[in-house]
Amino acid sequence: EDKVVQSPLSLVVHEGDTVTLNCSYEVTNFRSLLWYKQEKKAPTFLFMLTSSGIEKKSGRLSSILDKKELFSILNITATQTGDSAVYLCAFPSSGTYKYIFGTGTRLKVLA
Amino acid sequence: DADVTQTPRNRITKTGKRIMLECSQTKGHDRMYWYRQDPGLGLRLIYYSFDVKDINKGEISDGYSVSRQAQAKFSLSLESAIPNQTALYFCATSDSRGYSNQPQHFGDGTRLSIL
Numbered sequence: 001e002d003k004v005v006q007s008p009l010s011l012v013v014h015e016g017d018t019v020t021l022n023c024s025y026e027v028t029n030f031r032s033l034l035w036y037k038q039e040k041k042a043p044t045f046l047f048m049l050t051s052s053g054i055e056k057k058s059g060r061l062s063s064i065l066d067k068k069e070l071f072s073i074l075n076i077t078a079t080q081t082g083d084s085a086v087y088l089c090a091f092p093s094s095g096t097y098k099y100i101f102g103t104g105t106r107l108k109v110l111a
Numbered sequence: 112d113a114d115v116t117q118t119p120r121n122r123i124t125k126t127g128k129r130i131m132l133e134c135s136q137t138k139g140h141d142r143m144y145w146y147r148q149d150p151g152l153g154l155r156l157i158y159y160s161f162d163v164k165d166i167n168k169g170e171i172s173d174g175y176s177v178s179r180q181a182q183a184k185f186s187l188s189l190e191s192a193i194p195n196q197t198a199l200y201f202c203a204t205s206d207s208r209g210y211s212n213q214p215q216h217f218g219d220g221t222r223l224s225i226l
Contacts, residue, residue, distance in 0.1 A: 034214055042217035103153035
């Protein structure tokens with residue numbers, strides 16, 4: 001059965017800190033892994049990763065995939081209070097286009 | 112205007128009532144999904160539809176039904192609501208064209224409380 005586990009479940013940091021969020025997965029036929037940010041409303045798309053070792057970057061956020069060890073990390077440098085959110089990872093389930101979501105990491109950044 | 116619009120945004124109702132949640136999209140996507148989100152359980156798929164004539168059950172479809180009225184509209188019904196269906200419900204869309212596994216785009220959610 002395909003599954004995804006995110007860690008930590010929650011994290012509290014101060015502005016300016018760097019954080020690393022983890023997403024471990026088990027899937028029979030890997031195609032891609034996606035990261036989303038969820039503030040108070042809808043999850044919004046951040047990155048899609050399909051190949052190992054290629055870092056995706058967007059400003060202070062970056063993500064990388066390790067297909068051998070079956071995990072992805074999302075890094076946020078110089079955190080700001082606006083980074084406070086739940087970060088979700090997801091991937092398409094084997095043989096389908098349904099997406100399986102992790103339970104998320106809740107990040108709180110204190111001023 | 113939002114690309115994926117859910118109505119209502121909030122709803123409080125009583126056990127046994129029939130509820131319909133509506134979703135419409137202007138993104139032109141063919142795939143639409145309904146999820147519920149509960150604390151500690153993440154997003155769980157209720158139903159999904161890959162086109163107007165295609166409806167599929169997700170992992171937690173019991174107690175729910177859906178209707179794909181048009182490519183742009185996908186509604187979720189609770190025929191007889193029960194308290195454990197209290198949750199935040201999201202509609203999402205994705206595009207099957209181009210490369211596979213396109214990201215999903217979510218509506219702002221409907222917060223449903225069943226007393």
